[in-house]
Amino acid sequence: MTTTPIFRRPVRIRFRFLAIIAVAVVLVYRLWLFPPAQSWLPLTAREGRAPVLDANSTLGFGAIYVVSKADSPRRHGLLQAANVTDIDLTIPSQPKWTEKDFGSPERKSSRGSLLAWLGHLHLLRQFIDSGLESALILEDDVDWDIRLRSLQAPLVSAAMRTVLASRSGSSAKSSWSSDDIDYYSDDAAARYPYGDPSLWDLLYMGHCGDYFHGMDRGFEAGHVRPKDLAAVQHLSFNDTSLPDFDNLHPWTASLLTNLGVPVHTRLVHRSIFPLCTFAYAVTRHSARRLVEELASLERTDHAAYDVAILISCREGGLRCWSVNPELFHHQPGKSMIAGIDNSTxxxxxxxxxKDQVELRGETPNIDCGFWDGAFAFDDGDDKTLKYLQKEVGRKGRCLKPGRELPR
Known part of the structure; x- marks a missing residue:
């Protein structure tokens, strides 16, 4: 059977065989590579060390896997965004699941939730068999900022390296700031951009909120306080790609305001109450624990996969960290799970x-994203794609009416 690529030249489709129980066909979407980009950081090289440049095409992880059905209407837009940003996505074919794959019939989970759960476990098994040391898992309805590769991922990876290096030493510190971050690359940073994988298990890069408490509490003034942030290991750093508080999700803005976090400041902190699994990074150790124990359909009775991950972080011993606000958020619109379950x-x-999304025309907590279709291009239109890659993906120009960002 011949597989037709969605894009003729910018995307090259290759077949990759990963052994699980049988040989599975995996579509690997290789994206057009840029020449080396200049550093976005105003730094000069130190002796024996080079300044950090843009993240690589897998954002510093071994691979980026996407949970996506073959007939998903969201895949085309996802691939276009990946092309403009110049990141490589691996989209394994999903098996045809049957009722016996769903586990106990007494489980209180919807069919849509179970299918999503099986899709995540399938990707984790693919990753385990790949031999890679880390992987980023995405759901196929995520949106991200045009500066994901050039600014955001390098900042987060440097923050993680700083926190983990401090924790592995004799330092008794529990909080760090931009002044503490070592932005420079060396051999260790090149091998493990997010820090030694033996020191962390899961990194929430996309979620629907880690609000430091469950949804049973409100978001009125004082729902969290600066002392709550001081009590958790964290690093705060300036990120100019973050929207101001008026343009952040109202609950995210409330969280940061009440914690005393300045505007345009992002946090990396030990996870407290992370919700949803839009995008998360795992190591081989944590992936194996999730598949065999913590998120196994046979060994747990949670209602949904993201709940299993939340409980694993809070009670299962996983060393989880959250990027807050998140780098990935699901696009506005009906989810695939809701569609399968006929839920409104x-x-x-x-x-x-909802009202803020309609007013801004952007995905929550994303400053200049892809959801509105402003950076779409016709299949096979290499000229437009190359222009978008250069001006939007590399230079970070938000080429939307009235929105162009300063160079």
């Missing part, structure tokens, strides 16, 4: 941001 229910986080 809008989750509370989405309902709270």
């Amino acid at each position: 229910h809008l989750p509370p986080v989405d309902a709270k941001a």
Whole structure:
């Protein structure tokens, strides 16, 4: 059977065989590579060390895997965004799941939730068999900022390296700031951009909120306080790609304001109450624990996969970290799970941001993203794609009416 690539030249499709129980065909979307980009950081090289440049095409992880059905209507837009940003995505074919794959019939999970759960476990097994040391798992409805590769991922990886290096030493510190970050690359940073994988298990890079408490509490003034942030290991750093508080999700803005976090400041902190699994990084150790124990359909009775991950972080011993606000957020619109379950229910986080999304025309907590279609191009239009790669993906120009960012 011949597989037709969605894009003729910018995307090269290759077949990759990963052994699980049988040989599975994996579509690997290789994206057009840029020549080396200049550093976005105003730094000069130190002796024996080079300044950090843009992240690589897998954002510093071994691979980026995407949970996506073959007939998903969201895949085309995802691939276009990946092309403009110049990141490589691996999209394994999903098996045809049967009722016996769903586990106990007494489980209180919807069919849509179970299919999503099986999709995540399938990707984790693919990663385990790949021999890679780390992987980023994405759901196929995520959106991200045009500066994901050139600014955001390098900042987060440097922050993680700083925190983990301090924790592995004799330092008793529990909080760090931009002044503590070592932005420079060396052999260790090149091998493990996010720090030694033996020192962390899961990194939430995309979620629908880690609000430091469950949804049973409100978001009125004082729902969290600066002392709550001081009590958790964290690093705060300036990130000019973050929207100001008026343009952040209302609950995210409330969280940061009440914690005393300045505007345009992002946090990396030990996870407290992370919700949703839009994008998360794992190591081989944590992936194996999730598949065999913590998120196994046979060994747990949680209602949904993201709940299993939340409990694993809070009670299962996983060393989880959250990027807050997140780098990835699911695009506005009906989810695939809701479509399968014929549900019209809008989750509370989405309902709270509905008016803001319509006003901004952007995905929550994303400053200049791809959801509105502003950076779409016709299949096979190499000229437009190359222009978008250069001006939007590399230079970070938000080429939307009235929105162009300063160079």
